[in-house]
Amino acid sequence: SKTTVASTGIDLSDTFAFTGTVTGASNLVKLSTVTISGTDTTNIDFDSLFTTDYDIYKFYFDRVTSITDNAKLYVRFFTSAGIITASDYVHLASSATRQLSNDSSGNTYNAGEGAFMRVNSASGTNNDDQYAMNYEFTLINPLNTTSYKQIKFLSSSISSDHDHYYTNQGTGFYKQTTALRGVRFYFDTGNWKEPSSATMYGVKK
DSSP states (O other): OOOOOOTTOOOTTSOOOOOSOOOSSOSEEEEEEEEOOSSOBOEEEEESOOOTTEEEEEEEEEEEEESSTTBOEEEEEEETTEEOOSSOEEEEEEEEEEETTTTEEEEEEEEEEESSEEOOTTOOBOSSGGGOEEEEEEEEOTTOSSSOEEEEEEEEEEOTTSOEEEEEEEEEEEOOOOOOOEEEEEESSSOEETTOEEEEEEEEO
């Protein structure tokens, strides 16, 4: 038999027994989490996790810090051949910034091409936990073999002098149509530092 919920809702003081499968509760599925312990982690890799179950992947980075102050965060992709270090990448980003010492606001940007995608915009990464960064990355359809790959990011950051506050957005491009196998996040100098963590999700089709 089927029960219809009244417009007034359900009396939660009752006792309920559920059977079967609940669907539609969430389209975001956690696939992997990396938590930094110590200061000896060079790369955060999400490798061999792409499947045909998902076309969209999200990566959330919480409290990002580096052992080297003002380090720049870079991204590279894996294909079936391994990590791609050839000069097939392009990156561009923009920021809005607020400088506290003189109450001024401004805009900055960076762009480039080469053997990595820089995803910091104008601001480097702090080595001070109090000023840690947060990131959100989106990667769409990494298994397709007909178009260049793109990873988009949003982030918030505070400069190493603790005077400039940033909101950042940008995109990294891989100029090949090869299907991707994974993605690597690393700094231009130094390692990851506690309490950084990163979680990868797949978005259900």
